[in-house]
Amino acid sequence: MDSTTRKLAIVVPCYNEEGVLVRSVPELLAVTEKLAAEGEISPASYVLCVDDGSQDGTWAEICALSSEHSGRVRGVRLAHNRGHQYALLAGLMEARRDCDAAVSIDADLQDPPSVISAMVRKWSGEGDEIVYGVRSSRQTDTWFKRNSARGFYKLQRSMGVDTIYDHADFRLMSRRALDLLSEYHEQNLFLRGIVPQIGLKTGIVTYERAHRVAGESKYPLKKMLAFSIDGITSFSARPMRWIFYTGVVLLLLDIAVALYVIFSRMFGHVALGWSSLILSVWFLGSLILIAIGMVGEYIGKIFTEVKARPRYAISDRIGF
Ligand code: UDP
Ligand code: MG
Numbered sequence: 171m172d173s174t175t176r177k178l179a180i181v182v183p184c185y186n187e188e189g190v191l192v193r194s195v196p197e198l199l200a201v202t203e204k205l206a207a208e209g210e211i212s213p214a215s216y217v218l219c220v221d222d223g224s225q226d227g228t229w230a231e232i233c234a235l236s237s238e239h240s241g242r243v244r245g246v247r248l249a250h251n252r253g254h255q256y257a258l259l260a261g262l263m264e265a266r267r268d269c270d271a272a273v274s275i276d277a278d279l280q281d282p283p284s285v286i287s288a289m290v291r292k293w294s295g296e297g298d299e300i301v302y303g304v305r306s307s308r309q310t311d312t313w314f315k316r317n318s319a320r321g322f323y324k325l326q327r328s329m330g331v332d333t334i335y336d337h338a339d340f341r342l343m344s345r346r347a348l349d350l351l352s353e354y355h356e357q358n359l360f361l362r363g364i365v366p367q368i369g370l371k372t373g374i375v376t377y378e379r380a381h382r383v384a385g386e387s388k389y390p391l392k393k394m395l396a397f398s399i400d401g402i403t404s405f406s407a408r409p410m411r412w413i414f415y416t417g418v419v420l421l422l423l424d425i426a427v428a429l430y431v432i433f434s435r436m437f438g439h440v441a442l443g444w445s446s447l448i449l450s451v452w453f454l455g456s457l458i459l460i461a462i463g464m465v466g467e468y469i470g471k472i473f474t475e476v477k478a479r480p481r482y483a484i485s486d487r488i489g490f
Contacts, residue, residue, distance in 0.1 A: 175212050175270075176210075176211050176212055176270045176271070176294065177211065177212045177214055177215050177216075177268065177269045177270050178202060178205070178211045178212070178215040178216075178269060178270070178271055178272070178273065178290065179215065179216055179217075179218050179265035179268070179269035179271070179272040179273070180198050180201075180202065180215075180216070180217045180218065180272070180273050180274075180275060180286065181218050181220065181258065181261035181262055181265055181272050181273065181274045181275070182194070182195075182198070182217060182218065182219045182220065182261070182274075182275055182276070182277050183220045183222055183254050183257035183258045183261060183274075183276070183277065184219050184220060184221050184222060184224065184228050184232070184257075184277045185221075185222040185223070185224055185228070185251060185254070185257070185388050186224045186225060186226045186228060186385070186388065187224070187228050187231075187277040187278070187385060188224070188226040188227045188228050188231055188385075189231075189385065190277050190278055190279075190385050191219065191228065191231045191232065191235060191277060192231060192235070193279075194277055194278070194279045194283075195217055195219070195235050195239075195243060197279060197283050198217045198275070198283050198286075199217060199239060199242060199243070200283075201283045201284065201286050201287065202215040202216070202217070202242070204287070205286075205287055205290055210287075210290050210291065210294055211290060211294075212270075214241070215242075215269075216241070216242045216243065216244055217242065217243050217244070218244045218245070218246070218261050218264060218265050218272075219232045219235070219243065219244070219245045219246075219261075219277075220245075220246050220247075220248065220257045220258070220260055220261040220264075221245060221246070221247040221248065222248050222251050222252060222253070222254070222256075222257035223247075223248050223249065223250045223251035223252065224251070229245070229247050232245035232247075233245065244264075246260060246261065246264050248260060254339070254388075254389075255339075255359040255360065255361055256359055258274050258339055258361060259351075259359060259361065261274070262274065262343070262348055262351065263348075263352060265348070266345065266348040266349065266352065269345065270344065270345050271290070271293055271342055271343065271344045271345060272342070272343055272348060273286050273289060273290075273340075273341070273342045273343075274339050274340065274341060274343075275340055276338075276339075276340070278385065279380070280379050280380050280381065281303055281338070281340040281377065281379060282377055282378070282379075282380060285303055285340070285375055285377045286342075288375040289301040289303065289341075289342040289375055290342065292342075292373040292375065293342055293344060296371075296373060297371060298342075298371050298372055298373035299343070299344040299346055299347045299370040299371050299372065300341060300342070300343050300344070300347050300365060300368065300370055300371075300372040300373075301341060301342040301372070301373045301374070301375060302334050302337045302340075302341050302372065302373070302374050302375075303337060303338075303340035303341055303374075303375055303376075303377060304334060304335070304336050304337045304374050304375070304376050304377075305336045305337075305338075305376070305377065305378070305379050306376040306377060306378055307378060308336070308379070309378070311379075318394065319336075322394075322398045322401070323335050323336070325398070325402065326363075326398075326401055326402055326405075329402050329405075329406040329408045329409070330405070330406050330408055331363050331401060331402060331405040331406050332363065332366045332367065332405075333362050333363055333366065333401070334362070334366060334374075337362065337374075338362070339361055339362065341365065343365070344370075346370065347365075347368055347370055350368045350369075350370070350480070351364065351365070351368060353479075353480040354479055354480065355477075355478055355479075356404065356477045356478075356479065358400055358403070358404040359404075360397075360400055360401045360404045360405065362401070363401060363404060363405045367479075407466070407467075407469070407470030407471075407473055407474070410463060410466025410467065410469065410470050411463065411466070411467065411470075412463075413459055413462050413463040413466055414459070414460060414462075414463020414464065414466065414467065415463070416459050416463075417456050417457070417458070417459030417460035417461075417462070417463055418456075418460060420452070420455060420456035420459060421453075421456040421457075421460065423452070423456075424449075424452045424453055424456060427448065427449070427452045428449060428452075431444075431445045431448055431449055432445075
C-alpha cells in the first residue's frame with residue numbers, strides 16, 4: 171500500500187476532560203500533520219475523541235474542535251459513563267471502519283504524542299501490526315502507584331494472564347489487528363489481556379511518561395483495585411484451582427494431625443470425644459475444599475465457554 175494512502179486514526183477516550191482537549195487535540199493533530207508531511211501517513215488521518223458520558227463540557231469541546239478542524243477531528247459520545255476500556259473499544263471499533271491503523275492514547279497526554287511517530291514507523295517500516303508503548307521508568311508516579319502497579323503485573327503473570335509489563339493502553343493496532351479484536355465478544359473487558367492474545371507481528375517502543383497536562387486522575391485506588399481484579403478474573407480460572415490444591419495439601423496434613431491425635435490419645439490426657447472431633451473437622455474440611463475446587467474447575471470451563479472467544483485467527487492466506 172502506498173504510505174500516503176494509509177489513514178491513521180488516533181483514538182482518545184475522554185471522561186470529564188474539559189479544558190484538557192483544547193490542549194491535547196491540537197498536539198495530536200500536529201503529530202499527524204508532521205507524519206503526513208513526511209509521507210508516512212495519509213493527510214486524511216484524524217483524531218477520534220470518545221466522550222465516555224462526561225458530566226462536564228467535554229462533548230461541547232469535542233464539537234467545537236470538530237468544526238474548527240473540519241474532517242480531522244471526529245467525535246462519538248457514549249450515552250453513559252462505561253469506563254475507559256469500553257470507551258476505548260467503542261472508539262477503536264468506530265475507527266476500524268475508516269482507517270488502516272489506530273493509535274489509542276489518553277486525553278491527558280501523559281503518554282507523549284511524539285512516540286506515535288515511532289509507532290507508525292514500526293508499523294509502516296517493519297510491518298508490525300501491534301506496537302506497544304512501554305514505559306521505560308515510572309519516575310513521575312507516586313511511590314504507591316509505582317509499586318502497586320508493579321505488584322499488579324506480577325500477580326497477573328503468576329495467575330497465567332499474558333500482559334506486557336509496564337504497558338498501559340497506549341498502542342498502535344493495524345486494521346487487521348482491529349478486525350481480529352472485533353471477534354472478542356466478552357463483557358468484562360480487559361484490553362491489555364486480550365490484545366496479546368490476538369497474536370500477529372508485534373513491536374515495542376519505550377518512552378518516559380509525563381504528568382497530566384490538566385485535570386486530575388480518574389483512576390482512584392478504588393477503580394484501580396476493581397480493574398486489577400477484573401484483569402485477573404477475566405483471564406484466569408486459576409484461583410479456583412488453588413482452592414482444590416489447598417484441599418489436597420490439607421488432606422496430606424490430616425495424616426500428621428491423625429498421628430498427633432493418636433499419640434495424644436495413647437500417652438496424654440484427652441477429653442472424651444476430642445479425638446474423633448478433631449479428626450472429623452480436619453478430614454471434612456479438606457474434603458469440602460476439594461469438592462469446592464472440583465466444582466470450580468467446571469465453572470472455569472463454563473467461564474471460558476461463555477466468553478466465546480475466537481478459537482483461532484488466520485493471519486495469511488495464499489492460492490485461493
Ligand atoms: N477515562 C474514561 N472513562 C472513565 C475514566 C477515564 O474514558 O471512566 C479516560 C480519561 O479521560 C483518560 C483516560 O481514560 O483519557 C485515562 O484516565 P486517567 O488519566 O484519569 O488515568 P491515569 O492516567 O491516572 O491512570
Ligand atoms: Mg492519566
